[in-house]
Amino acid sequence: MKGLSGRRVLLTGGASGIGRATAIRLAEEGCRVGILDIDEAGAAATIARCPGGAWFARTDITNRTNVEATVAQFETEIGPIDFLANIAGWERFRNFLDTDTALWDRIIGINLYGPLHLHHVVLPGMVQRGFGRIVNVSSDAGRVGSSGEAVYSACKGGIIAFTKTVAREVARKGITLNVLCPGPTDTPLFDEFKAGTPDGAKVGEAMARAVPLKRIGQPEDYPGTIAFLLSDDAAYITGQTLSVSGGLTMS
Numbered sequence: 001m002k003g004l005s006g007r008r009v010l011l012t013g014g015a016s017g018i019g020r021a022t023a024i025r026l027a028e029e030g031c032r033v034g035i036l037d038i039d040e041a042g043a044a045a046t047i048a049r050c051p052g053g054a055w056f057a058r059t060d061i062t063n064r065t066n067v068e069a070t071v072a073q074f075e076t077e078i079g080p081i082d083f084l085a086n087i088a089g090w091e092r093f094r095n096f097l098d099t100d101t102a103l104w105d106r107i108i109g110i111n112l113y114g115p116l117h118l119h120h121v122v123l124p125g126m127v128q129r130g131f132g133r134i135v136n137v138s139s140d141a142g143r144v145g146s147s148g149e150a151v152y153s154a155c156k157g158g159i160i161a162f163t164k165t166v167a168r169e170v171a172r173k174g175i176t177l178n179v180l181c182p183g184p185t186d187t188p189l190f191d192e193f194k195a196g197t198p199d200g201a202k203v204g205e206a207m208a209r210a211v212p213l214k215r216i217g218q219p220e221d222y223p224g225t226i227a228f229l230l231s232d233d234a235a236y237i238t239g240q241t242l243s244v245s246g247g248l249t250m251s
């Protein structure tokens with residue numbers, strides 16, 4: 001794809017699932033990939049599969065000081081950040097009335113505050129340089145809702161609205177922001193969903209049947225779209241939300 005080779009990308013959640021597949025794909029495209037994650041072993045496994053390797057700093061995206069230190073370290077060691085991909089996420093599946101505020105805090109901390117911190121720390125440099133591309137991984141839950149995921153859906157819907165707003169604010173600075181919404185995808189997060197659901201295996205099969213393309217997603221279904229939204233081919237696209245979910249949601 002045009003305009004990816006040699007670019008520096010900071011990517012959260014690269015130790016697993018969609019983030020891992022994206023880190024590998026962007027490394028294959030010639031990007032210099034920096035991974036932020038709390039899972040060191042998972043990140044090492046990702047890096048082993050990245051052509052040319054990747055940079056990693058153990059970073060808890062809910063912790064502002066930690067995010068600031070990592071961004072500064074990356075810029076010192078690798079250089080200015082061209083691309084940001086917010087992919088890290090977390091969820092525990094419960095009906096809303098069975099949740100408590102401690103769970104809300106954790107879900108909001110990772111899925112909403114995490115990306116907010118990354119934007120707030122990384123964007124000033126992009127504004128100064130007059131260039132940047134950001135992709136935020138939300139969820140179809142943020143577009144159409146999802147039983148057992150009320151607070152997570154609120155965060156994911158929030159990220160969509162946040163992205164549109166910031167996209168307007170920084171458009172004149174040469175920066176684009178877009179959102180990718182996966183549907184149900186075969187990753188540890190989805191295993192957690194099945195484990196937390198009575199008859200989880202059957203629910204998983206039923207979900208696959210509900211998808212027009214008749215399967216749930218694989219992590220490798222998304223990196224091409226993320227790479228496209230970061231590439232020069234997408235230079236005239238901003239503030240958009242794209243579902244990649246086998247046709248499950250058509251909105």
Ligand SMILES: NC(=O)c1ccc[n+]([C@@H]2O[C@H](COP(=O)([O-])OP(=O)(O)OC[C@H]3O[C@@H](n4cnc5c(N)ncnc54)[C@H](O)[C@@H]3O)[C@@H](O)[C@H]2O)c1
Pocket residue numbers: 012013014015016017018019036037038039042059060061062086087088089090110114137138139140181182183184185186187188189190
């Ligand atoms: N799997 C699905 O069915 C599905 C569906 C829709 C949207 N999504 C979204 O896709 C994204 C990737 O999910 P996935 O399925 O690949 O999940 P995953 O569990 O495989 O990977 C999530 C990664 O985020 C990291 N992470 C969690 N908390 C963190 C923190 N505080 N700081 C830094 N890193 C942290 C984890 O260590 C892990 O490496 C998430 O934003 C998720 O909400 C997933």
